[in-house]
Amino acid sequence: MTETVHLALVPRDGLFCKDGRGWFTSALNRGHALDWPWPQTVLGALRTAWGRAEEARRGHALQPDEWSNQSAAVTLGPTLALRRPYGAAWAPNHRMWPTPADARWIPKQKLVSRLEPVPSDVPTLGRDDDDAREALWRPQLDDKQKPEPPPAWLSDEDFIDWLAGRPISVRRDRVRLVKRVQTHVTIDPATYTAVDRQLYSHDVVETIDRTTEWAIGAEVTAPSGSPRWATIGADARLAAVEPLPREVFAPPKDLLEAFRSGSRGLRIIVITPAWFRRGWLPNGLQRDDETRTYRGRLRGLEVDLVLRAAFVPRPFEVSGWAVKDGAAKRSDRLVPPGAVYFFERADGGVFTDADARALWLAQLGSRPSQGCGRIVPGVWTPARRNS
Numbered sequence: 086m087t088e089t090v091h092l093a094l095v096p097r098d099g100l101f102c103k104d105g106r107g108w109f110t111s112a113l114n115r116g117h118a119l120d121w122p123w124p125q126t127v128l129g130a131l132r133t134a135w136g137r138a139e140e141a142r143r144g145h146a147l148q149p150d151e152w153s154n155q156s157a158a159v160t161l162g163p164t165l166a167l168r169r170p171y172g173a174a175w176a177p178n179h180r181m182w183p184t185p186a187d188a189r190w191i192p193k194q195k196l197v198s199r200l201e202p203v204p205s206d207v208p209t210l211g212r213d214d215d216d217a218r219e220a221l222w223r224p225q226l227d228d229k230q231k232p233e234p235p236p237a238w239l240s241d242e243d244f245i246d247w248l249a250g251r252p253i254s255v256r257r258d259r260v261r262l263v264k265r266v267q268t269h270v271t272i273d274p275a276t277y278t279a280v281d282r283q284l285y286s287h288d289v290v291e292t293i294d295r296t297t298e299w300a301i302g303a304e305v306t307a308p309s310g311s312p313r314w315a316t317i318g319a320d321a322r323l324a325a326v327e328p329l330p331r332e333v334f335a336p337p338k339d340l341l342e343a344f345r346s347g348s349r350g351l352r353i354i355v356i357t358p359a360w361f362r363r364g365w366l367p368n369g370l371q372r373d374d375e376t377r378t379y380r381g382r383l384r385g386l387e388v389d390l391v392l393r394a395a396f397v398p399r400p401f402e403v404s405g406w407a408v409k410d411g412a413a414k415r416s417d418r419l420v421p422p423g424a425v426y427f428f429e430r431a432d433g434g435v436f437t438d439a440d441a442r443a444l445w446l447a448q449l450g451s452r453p454s455q456g457c458g459r460i461v462p463g464v465w466t467p468a469r470r471n472s
Contacts, residue, residue: 091329095300099289102126103319116287124164124357124456132156134312161456162304163446175329182244183422185354186396190233196252200224202394203468217372217379222394248463249343264288336445343464347435350465351428358401358419359450359458365397368450385443389431397424
């Protein structure tokens with residue numbers, strides 16, 4: 086019997102989730118860490134925690150085949166980044182969100198600039214003749230200054246304001262995760278000296294500072310009984326497992342209110358890496374020959390949609406290791422968090438608060454049980470001409 090629970094994995098000694106590069110592939114001569122764990126890494130940590138609990142219950146170790154069978158019952162829903170002051174109980178305002186690709190930080194401006202897609206006749210340098218892709222709207226730049234690098238994270242307040250179409254201020258005190266370098270050496274027990282070629286270094290992402298701590302929020306479906314501890318990442322760093330209130334995963338009232346009067350357009354922001362069969366194009370959308378557009382439906386909405394624009398950063402290359410034989414899995418290219426898709430209804434109607442509720446933390450694309458492709462909605466007012 087399984088149940089759905091909401092948990093916070095609170096790392097106690099930082100995180101080291103190695104990226105796809107080798108150990109000695111750069112001038113820095115060290116292993117490099119991801120800025121934040123992929124959902125697959127979180128799922129692996131949770132399956133390991135439940136598997137160890139099962140071993141303790143049975144009184145013996147599980148074989149690889151048993152691990153696969155037992156862990157299949159543990160599936161992952163949406164995951165969130167969380168950050169709270171010490172001693173505070175987890176609450177929705179502790180959520181941290183990836184910065185959307187339609188937000189620009191312009192030097193000397195007090196407000197974050199919003200990239201708005203508009204119709205364009207300028208062709209791209211695509212390698213095929215897909216006129217539906219060529220017909221997608223492009224961003225209009227009102228300010229020609231070179232933007233500053235955006236922050237990796239937005240607070241819950243700023244992110245919800247951005248989704249609701251309200252302006253947000255440029256904050257100079259950016260929230261960020263700090264990396265440090267940790268060095269390891271292997272000691273020969275016979276000579277008590279370092280083993281040749283066993284001195285190596287890698288990044289560690291610090292999740293604790295003087296006033297706050299980070300955590301990974303997860304909605305998990307698993308056999309009854311939550312573990313108290315889990316290990317995460319390449320060197321199995323310890324994380325406490327705490328219960329989360331369900332409200333952390335609920336849609337914000339301010340966002341639903343922004344949709345209540347109806348929005349002519351819809352923005353979809355990807356918050357966990359998404360796997361689509363056609364690369365950047367979400368599953369469920371197909372090219373319509375008559376209108377030269379991408380059309381289709383998203384899971385949760387029973388209306389036909391027209392894709393007007395897509396702001397998609399460079400893809401993530403994701404791989405891993407098989408539990409059964411330890412072999413490397415194939416590498417896949419995933420749409421990164423922060424990607425933004427712009428839609429209109431094919432029938433010309435508006436999007437309501439019911440649509441926003443249905444799309445909040447909904448799943449888009451393949452691998453739904455691995456935490457991939459979680460999205461949130463935002464309002465959008467489509468433009469009709471270049472200005």
